[in-house]
Amino acid sequence: MRALVTGGAGFIGSHLIDRLISRGDEVVVLDNLSSGKIEFIQTHIDSGSVVLHEGDITNFDDVHGAMEGIDCVFHLAANPDIRLGTKITDTDLKQGTIATYNIVESMRRCEVKKIVFASSSVVYGENAPMPTPENHGPCMPISLYGASKQAGEGLISSWVGTFGLQAWIFRFANIIGHRGTHGVIFDFIHKLKADPSRLEVLGNGLQEKSYMEVGDCVDGILHVMENSNESLNLFNLGSHDTASVSRIAEIVIEETNCKDAKIEYTGGDRGWAGDIPRAMLGIDKMLSTGYDVRYNSEDAIRHTAKCLIEEIGL
């Protein structure tokens, strides 16, 4: 199979590509290298199994130039910084919604029939039951990032209904692990690197979410694809439990060995406007395909902390 991976030089994309290459797929990457890093996929580029198109998903011609001869698109590229929407309001519209339009429209013109889309638990919005099943409704996202993921889902689903696309939409828990380029663990390590005596935590620390290790995530994507074949396949991907931000802070302090770091909470029940304080995905549908995770939330967090401390250097 010839796969196009948008955001292929990024965190989740580069792990997915490791799997695709190891099973013998050809891979084209479209990435603007804004948060992705070429070194994540350099060995595959050097071996000739990955072709990198350095380009931007917000530019239709860049997308279209990478689409020729593709069998399946893994559309992972997006603005990775959910908080940014509180300050700049058109980033998610452009890099999320309009970019996804570019992808499906280019697929229609090139007659590419299969797409995998990285959506998110944040489409469910606030006050959803925990764990949240795929058929929860109404989905009312409270962040601009969440709105763009929902819009992307809708675009894809309308291309399925109108133009015969086949789609796998995955709503991810918080994906963490090796090569992470953003997120709470990444932020905490950088903060402790700058000042090992204190750790500022946004909110009151009681925010509680489900975390999934990135290897579990990409294995889950490929397993579910092999075990579902509707025209539109919608799956939550997550682990079995949650962890609080306070607990993450403790684990990162342990792993960085910054034993004297004082945790300082900024207060309030959420990290920022549009942050969802509590989230846990229902994963029964994922489990029903025969797939299960290796890591639950705390183990994934500790594993990630170890990886990122090595990568960031402390």
Add this chain to the structure above:
Amino acid sequence: MRALVTGGAGFIGSHLIDRLISRGDEVVVLDNLSSGKIEFIQTHIDSGSVVLHEGDITNFDDVHGAMEGIDCVFHLAANPDIRLGTKITDTDLKQGTIATYNIVESMRRCEVKKIVFASSSVVYGENAPMPTPENHGPCMPISLYGASKQAGEGLISSWVGTFGLQAWIFRFANIIGHRGTHGVIFDFIHKLKADPSRLEVLGNGLQEKSYMEVGDCVDGILHVMENSNESLNLFNLGSHDTASVSRIAEIVIEETNCKDAKIEYTGGDRGWAGDIPRAMLGIDKMLSTGYDVRYNSEDAIRHTAKCLIEEIGL
């Protein structure tokens, strides 16, 4: 109250404005007059109670130029032709999604806090239970129009969650009546006017949907607004039953007195790719506010046929 009505010269917009003016509101209209007609609101313009901004919701400056001093936005403007998405794929993206971004972003900058949004039953997608309640999920629209309405809902809900907007989102059944500028009854009358001996019907005629008279729709909007006050209020608006396309064809033939017209079905279970064959909204939540419709589907259809025959001239 000073209201901005986008699409205010259009079908639903002009009826809403009649109500707003009669209760004493000031009204600003933003309309590009592409499907709306200035004569629908001419008397209000002449009396000085409506100010018309002829402009386009896809242009941020046009939107922003109409936003100053507004208390509540009624965002009704959109591409009215659902079928168009099968041929031109960026119309709903621009006139639906990006336009709604323009609206909420302009509201944020001008500190306008209340919005009413005309969404649609088509956001539920295919195979939803009938009648479909507001909490049905997942919503997977099959038309590009439906995708844009869902994206608009998500944008508004994220502005509620991030920037403190208050919103009323209404998912409309098929709204019909006086001043209709599109839709199945409108099309049938035009077809019979061109050739009274035959009536082509898209699909097999078994498509079955719920119809709501436009006066019932705008009365419902205003009633629900007065009787709900969450930060985000989501309501289906529809009638108690459905009518089939075959039945609509019969009623239009009766009302036009084209007794010899032969109904010719193009075949297939739907009118076009992305059409939903069967749809009926659950209206318990609407009814719980104390509001009920005057017309059910067949009565609304017959009333509409009479109105449109007079307007179109036969």
